[in-house]
Amino acid sequence: MFNLKNSIGEIRGIGPKKTSKFIRLNKFTIADLLYYFPRDYIIKDDSKKIKDLNENDVVSIVVEVATQCVSKRTYKGLTITKFLVSDDTGSIWVTIFNRSYISKQVKLGDDIRISGKVTRGSGSLEFTNPNIEFNNISREVSLITPVYSTTEGLTQADILKIQKEVIDKYSKEVKEFIPDDIRAEEKLCNIGFALENIHFPSSIKNLKLARYRLIFEEFFLLQLSLMKMKKHTLNEFIGKALINNEGIDSFISSLPFELTESQLKILDEIFLDLESTKSMNRLVQGDVGSGKTIVAIIALLKCIINNCQGAFMAPTEILAEQHFNIIESLLKPLDINVGLLTGKLKKSSKEELLQNIKNGDVQVVVGTHALIQENVVFKDLALVITDEQHRFGVRQRAILSNKGDNPHVLVMSATPIPRTLALILYGDLDISIIDQLPKGRKKIKTKAVSMENKYRVYDSIKKELDLGRQAYVVCPLVEESEAIDAQSVTEKVEELKIYFPKYEIGILHGKMNSAEKDEIMLRFKNNEIHILVATTVIEVGIDVPNSTIILIENAERFGLAQLHQLRGRVGRGSEQSYCFLLYKSKNKISEQRLKIMEETTDGFIISEKDLELRGPGDFFGIRQHGIMEFKIANVFKHIKILKKVQNRVELILKEDPLLTLEKYPALGSVIKDKLLNFDGI
Ligand SMILES: Nc1ncnc2c1ncn2[C@@H]1O[C@H](COP(=O)(O)OP(=O)(O)OP(=O)(O)O)[C@@H](O)[C@H]1O
Numbered sequence: 001m002f003n004l005k006n007s008i009g010e011i012r013g014i015g016p017k018k019t020s021k022f023i024r025l026n027k028f029t030i031a032d033l034l035y036y037f038p039r040d041y042i043i044k045d046d047s048k049k050i051k052d053l054n055e056n057d058v059v060s061i062v063v064e065v066a067t068q069c070v071s072k073r074t075y076k077g078l079t080i081t082k083f084l085v086s087d088d089t090g091s092i093w094v095t096i097f098n099r100s101y102i103s104k105q106v107k108l109g110d111d112i113r114i115s116g117k118v119t120r121g122s123g124s125l126e127f128t129n130p131n132i133e134f135n136n137i138s139r140e141v142s143l144i145t146p147v148y149s150t151t152e153g154l155t156q157a158d159i160l161k162i163q164k165e166v167i168d169k170y171s172k173e174v175k176e177f178i179p180d181d182i183r184a185e186e187k188l189c190n191i192g193f194a195l196e197n198i199h200f201p202s203s204i205k206n207l208k209l210a211r212y213r214l215i216f217e218e219f220f221l222l223q224l225s226l227m228k229m230k231k232h233t234l235n236e237f238i239g240k241a242l243i244n245n246e247g248i249d250s251f252i253s254s255l256p257f258e259l260t261e262s263q264l265k266i267l268d269e270i271f272l273d274l275e276s277t278k279s280m281n282r283l284v285q286g287d288v289g290s291g292k293t294i295v296a297i298i299a300l301l302k303c304i305i306n307n308c309q310g311a312f313m314a315p316t317e318i319l320a321e322q323h324f325n326i327i328e329s330l331l332k333p334l335d336i337n338v339g340l341l342t343g344k345l346k347k348s349s350k351e352e353l354l355q356n357i358k359n360g361d362v363q364v365v366v367g368t369h370a371l372i373q374e375n376v377v378f379k380d381l382a383l384v385i386t387d388e389q390h391r392f393g394v395r396q397r398a399i400l401s402n403k404g405d406n407p408h409v410l411v412m413s414a415t416p417i418p419r420t421l422a423l424i425l426y427g428d429l430d431i432s433i434i435d436q437l438p439k440g441r442k443k444i445k446t447k448a449v450s451m452e453n454k455y456r457v458y459d460s461i462k463k464e465l466d467l468g469r470q471a472y473v474v475c476p477l478v479e480e481s482e483a484i485d486a487q488s489v490t491e492k493v494e495e496l497k498i499y500f501p502k503y504e505i506g507i508l509h510g511k512m513n514s515a516e517k518d519e520i521m522l523r524f525k526n527n528e529i530h531i532l533v534a535t536t537v538i539e540v541g542i543d544v545p546n547s548t549i550i551l552i553e554n555a556e557r558f559g560l561a562q563l564h565q566l567r568g569r570v571g572r573g574s575e576q577s578y579c580f581l582l583y584k585s586k587n588k589i590s591e592q593r594l595k596i597m598e599e600t601t602d603g604f605i606i607s608e609k610d611l612e613l614r615g616p617g618d619f620f621g622i623r624q625h626g627i628m629e630f631k632i633a634n635v636f637k638h639i640k641i642l643k644k645v646q647n648r649v650e651l652i653l654k655e656d657p658l659l660t661l662e663k664y665p666a667l668g669s670v671i672k673d674k675l676l677n678f679d680g681i
Helices: 016-024 030-034 156-173 180-186 191-199 204-236 248-254 261-275 292-305 317-334 347-358 394-401 419-425 451-466 489-499 514-525 560-567 588-599 603-613 639-655 665-676
Strands: 040-044 058-065 070-073 079-087 090-097 111-120 125-128 131-133 143-147 281-286 309-313 338-341 364-367 381-387 408-413 430-434 445-450 470-474 505-508 531-534 547-552 578-583
Touching: 030 156, 040 111, 143 156, 156 191, 180 639, 191 204, 204 419, 204 639, 204 665, 248 292, 261 281, 261 292, 261 408, 261 430, 281 292, 292 309, 292 317, 292 381, 292 408, 309 317, 317 338, 317 364, 317 514, 338 347, 419 639, 445 451, 445 588, 451 470, 451 489, 451 547, 451 578, 489 505, 489 531, 505 514, 547 560, 560 588, 560 603, 578 588, 588 603
Parallel strands: 040 058, 090 125, 281 408, 281 430, 309 364, 309 381, 338 364, 381 408, 445 578, 470 531, 470 547, 505 531, 547 578
Antiparallel strands: 040 143, 058 079, 058 111, 070 079, 079 090, 111 125, 111 131
16 A cells, blocks of 8 residues: 555666665655755746846756857866857857867757856856757746755756656645644645645745745644653653752852842742652753853752762863862762763773762762763762753753663753744753843943954953953964964964063963863963963853953954853953954954944843844854754744744644644644654653
8 A cells, every 4th residue: 555654666767776876865765755855946937038147046048059169178188168149138158168069069040948057257157067958949937947966876867757756646645734724824835735846846936835834844843743742751751859958048048149039940940840750851041151050059969968869961171170170169068979070081080980970979970971971870860961062962862861760851051042943942841041140240341343453452451450350362263374364372372471471371272182271271260370362162161250351353253152152251250341352354244243242241132133143054053953954944044934833833732731632633643753753752
């Protein structure tokens, strides 16, 4: 019987050889081919004339040959053939490499069809190596041909032929799974029409309808699956209920500061989770410097009080050590053993530590990635705290969870992201937001300054240093590079030494080994180094509250997220802090970025702006990882459609809070299928 999950081997025209090629493209089933969308289209629109052509257009037009062919051999041995074609609106050159035989086919006055990309030759537009049809040229109206990604041994023509067969035969067999009422309200065409028209569009309008439906569909299924997964985790995964709170209040009151209302609110949310048997899966989003670490530590403390172990995973060794030092200094007085596990640990100490983790003597383990390696075995792991920087997908979170008996999981994110994105990137997690900075923090004063005025900035730095404060100077590169005209760290230090003879200057960059980095960080923390010249290694999490001034060179090169993170290294104490963004040249986008930085210090606003300004994939450094590999949708380009999808999902959740989808059985079964493909479920 026909089934979309049947192998592609069933399709006429696909033998074992071609099957293996399709497998290389990760296409195994008929459904895979139906969802193997064109990467582009060639639009044969014979209403298009030469005068309408623009650089980079991919077109197919009918033209008349206006000159004889001229072939030349270059000194490199290439044969270049050129001829001019025209229509009633103008003319354009055609250049062909190494196909001199073509001059026999090109006849003055003939109509030919040229398909390809319009490029800029020496000054004027031209076609370079286009596809040329010589015979039976008929003028067509809007014929759209799909272009697929290919692989070796599988030509465009092969794929086209097979896709034609697949679409003709199977697209109508796909059962509609988006309910009619939703389709009507969201103006979505039906699935058969969408599949037909995404592959072989009968018009541009229908192609747009098809794309819209398929993008909506992709977001819709993912968002629903994530929500369903969240419900599933909540209902099924039985973790430990950590109910004992003894000593937590006195620990909180022993801190040198009062927790903010926002920190307290989030702790309430976390405690509610920890006290229930349902495993916590929570993301804490907070702006830079909002005090996430202490929240994490209190959660760890609760875990220890309940006789369990906790793990804290940091994205880099520097941060792991920084966290370890803070956690140890706060928990050691309570007789809690804290261990630090990083890649650089000596073999014997590592073995000892692993043993102590296994027998439960070490109650809190702080570490890098090393924590999720196989040889790390816990006695009773009840809470895992990770950093969003790890960009863990659903799958990796599951690996961690398997190290304990469904431990509670807390994900910390230092990059505030707009709600719409958070819902799809972390849709399987509950989300808490710290939206308040500790009391007494002053807004960092930010100024974009052109390179010519850098000495004024140096003067400001000097003033701060004279007051006993410290400074960061951030350069984008480690070594001098001519290609990218940026100031190198080493060069910078030499320059600063002359200007700041009284002060100690340290260097921190990614190419240093971790012992060197540690030493520098320690000396900076102890105020033995006054100016830290660094690359972006200081971007995440470094906390030295006595630093009150940061200078970022070539600021126009950085994205908003990075600038915000870098700036967040200052303003962490009660003193007024300053950020200078030094630029050499500005384009429109970088100018807008610098302006936003001057105007606001709120990471949530900045992230919204970033989303507007930046291109796909760049946003706040988030790559589309794991579950984010979309076939047609793009969380950045299609944010409006994503919002619509999320509103729709919210409506469904209102009616059906457990997301049983009983009202929509076809949709329910597609979601169930999708969830089976996620690991950890
Ligand atoms: N309620 C508070 N009042 C005053 N200071 C606080 C409070 N909470 C945390 N801090 C201090 O604020 C600084 C920043 O906290 P923390 O390092 O946890 O920030 P963060 O949220 O992790 O920021 P980033 O993402 O930039 O690392 C630390 O020095 C911390 O001790």
